[in-house]
Structures are given as structure tokens and as C-alpha cells.
Amino acid sequence: MLGKLDRAVISILKHPVCLTSVRFFPARGTKPKPRLLWDERHLQELTNGEYTHQPLRVRRLGGRDPDTGRKVNQHIGGGVKFDYFMVDFHRRGPNSPNETYDERVLEVRRDPNRSAHIALVAGENGKRWILATENMFAGQVIKTSGFIPPNPIVGVEGNAYPLGALSVGTLINSIERYPNEDSDVFVIAAGAAAEVVRHQGNFVVVRLPHKHEFSLHQTCMATVGRLSHAEFHDKIFGSANMHRRFGYKMSSGLYHKKDGYCGRKIRPLPPVRVLEKPDEAPPPNQKFSLSKRQSSALFGTAATHPLVTQTQFRFD
Missing domain, CATH: 2.30.30.30 (SH3 type barrels.)
Known part of the structure; x- marks a missing residue:
């Protein structure tokens, strides 16, 4: 739809925006879904951004997105409420040879x-x-x-x-x-x-x-x-109810089609990945909607959304 915008409008746009076709998106299931066990915002409110070793009662999300409330992880939900402990994964020590x-x-x-x-x-x-x-x-x-x-x-x-x-x-x-x-x-x-x-x-x-x-x-x-x-x-829960107590939500495999994905696949290992510096943060997403008249090629001079006139599109 955006490919039909008038080229004169695109030439005056300023900020770059990358438009990628859906067919170039990564395959579904290649990335693990976020677990969404607890609310990070609630944790920030309780600690004010400071570390504490005290147990905390953090709001649990149950696999739902904190912004939309939609179910993202189907296998997380319910269970007994447990305390949350902040774990420090980064250990730092002196750089002197005789000090620890x-x-x-x-x-x-x-x-x-x-x-x-x-x-x-x-x-x-x-x-x-x-x-x-x-x-x-x-x-x-x-x-x-x-x-x-x-x-x-x-x-x-x-x-x-x-x-x-x-x-x-x-x-x-x-x-x-x-x-x-x-x-x-x-x-x-x-x-x-x-x-x-x-x-x-x-x-x-x-x-x-x-x-x-x-x-x-x-x-x-x-x-x-x-x-x-x-x-x-190797832990054996013994029953589905025990799984639920630990926060694992059961799902039926009745309509789970078994096809070629179930088989064993022998793939070569990727080359060594060099991690030199952190990746740059992606640009923020900008959302807008276009009417049929604005997106139609028959009305190239029609009024466009103000955000469109301030954005530069890059077609990949």
C-alpha cells in the first residue's frame, strides 16, 4: 500500500524509515517467545532502580504482554505465588595481581x-x-x-x-x-x-x-x-495439576498436527560469532494510517498524513 505513494511526497521526507516486505521476515518459531513471568515495571517501582537482597512480591503477568494484555506465551499462567529474588549476574573484582x-x-x-x-x-x-x-x-x-x-x-x-x-x-x-x-x-x-x-x-x-x-x-x-x-x-511432576502449581499452563495436543518438523535434522554448526561491541538500539517505531484516497495511485496530490510528510522511506 505504501509503495503507491507519490514519489514527489517521498522526496521531501526527512527521517528514514525502512519498509520491509512480509516475505523477508524471519520464519515463525525461530526465536523463543518471552516468558513474561513478572512485571518489570512493578519491580522498578518496588526497588526504585536499586538492588536489594530482600524477597519481593512482584506482580505476575501469566504470559501476557504488559501493554496490550494479550496472551503471548501460552504455556505460562496460574500457579502458587512465589517471592522474587534479584540475582546479580555481574561479579567485579580488583585488577591488581595480589588482590581479590x-x-x-x-x-x-x-x-x-x-x-x-x-x-x-x-x-x-x-x-x-x-x-x-x-x-x-x-x-x-x-x-x-x-x-x-x-x-x-x-x-x-x-x-x-x-x-x-x-x-x-x-x-x-x-x-x-x-x-x-x-x-x-x-x-x-x-x-x-x-x-x-x-x-x-x-x-x-x-x-x-x-x-x-x-x-x-x-x-x-x-x-x-x-x-x-x-x-x-529430570524432575517428574506426576500430574498436570502439579505442573499448574508451578506456573506451567497445560495445552492440548489433540489438534497439534505432526508433520516434518518432528523429525531429526542434522545441520552444520554456524561459524564463530565475534561480539566486539553492543548492537545499536533500533529506531523507534512510528505508526500512522492512510485512507484509501491517500494510498491510491490515482490521487497523487491528495493530502497526506503529517507524519508521512516528515518521514523518509527507504524501500528494501
Whole structure:
């Protein structure tokens, strides 16, 4: 419809807008759906943007979009209300060779909002919740170091190091995507662990549990060891009602057509993906509607929406 706009109108538009045909959209089902378990806005109101180790009662979304209220994830909903714990995925330590930031583990417990167990640790900067490794216990002292030695070392389970400080073959978890505290974190599921494959200059190649390899900067922090609660994936609920109590919504497979997608597919692994810098934020979406007269090629000089006259279209 927008392709029929008068070219004279398009030539005076200022702000770029990319128009992509539907046939170029990614295939359905290629990206995992957001779980939408709890309301992030409500969490922001409760904490005022500050970290706390206290349990919180956060509003649950039940798989619905917080803006539209539409059901996005069909398998989330209901269940017993659990407390929410803020987990700190980013561990930072001093960059000096002989200094570390020490913390003592006070408690290791199950987190109802995630599969892996969490540990309450206390240090000089206060208390916080972190993901627990498989052999972590109360009373243990864990260390965090930001120093990269000339020769890689064999890390101690539960301690955090930069990727450049760890030797090849080390199992790690809670890996930063970029060397900052605002980046996402890899490997946070129960029983999961990634492996350091090789060092390449200022980057370290890491093999994730799904066998894909990523080249990350050597200053990205990671925790040594495999995450706890590996038996989570073998848990037997026993009944559909028990699933509902844990917040999993059942769906019928009666009309679920079984076709070629059910078979095993052998695909080659993608090449190593290099993550040098964070991706730029996409431009904000601009919405407007056109009448039949405005979008018709027979009326090229008809009045258009003001937003259209201020926007530059780019046809891909």
C-alpha cells in the first residue's frame, strides 16, 4: 500500500524509515517467545532502580504482554505465588595481581523463578544473590579477581575471573556478553556450563551448551564451574495439576498436527560469532494510517498524513 505513494511526497521526507516486505521476515518459531513471568515495571517501582537482597512480591503477568494484555506465551499462567529474588549476574573484582574481592556464602536455596539454585553471599560491599555452582555450600569463601595473568590459570570452582585468565578446557557459567555490567549473560540454566576453547589475541572463543561458539572479549567476567540443580531437567511432576502449581499452563495436543518438523535434522554448526561491541538500539517505531484516497495511485496530490510528510522511506 505504501509503495503507491507519490514519489514527489517521498522526496521531501526527512527521517528514514525502512519498509520491509512480509516475505523477508524471519520464519515463525525461530526465536523463543518471552516468558513474561513478572512485571518489570512493578519491580522498578518496588526497588526504585536499586538492588536489594530482600524477597519481593512482584506482580505476575501469566504470559501476557504488559501493554496490550494479550496472551503471548501460552504455556505460562496460574500457579502458587512465589517471592522474587534479584540475582546479580555481574561479579567485579580488583585488577591488581595480589588482590581479590572475597565473599562468604551464607545460604544456598531453591529459586522458584529460575531453574538453578541461588546463593546469598556477603562481602565488603553488602549482601547479594548469585547463581550457585554445583558444589557450592554455606560457609564457603568465594573470590573475584579482574586480573589477567600472562599465562592462563586453572580457576577454582565458584570463583569469578576474566575469560583471558582461564586456561583452555575450563568449564564456566554466567558469561558476560560484553565487558560491562549492562550486558546480557550466557549460561544461567540449571546444570549448564560452557567451555573455553581457545585464545585469539584479545578475544576468547567459548563453546556454549548448544555447541555454538562465540568470540568474546578477554575482559568479560565468568564464574568457574557448572551450575547447580542439574537434576531439574529430570524432575517428574506426576500430574498436570502439579505442573499448574508451578506456573506451567497445560495445552492440548489433540489438534497439534505432526508433520516434518518432528523429525531429526542434522545441520552444520554456524561459524564463530565475534561480539566486539553492543548492537545499536533500533529506531523507534512510528505508526500512522492512510485512507484509501491517500494510498491510491490515482490521487497523487491528495493530502497526506503529517507524519508521512516528515518521514523518509527507504524501500528494501
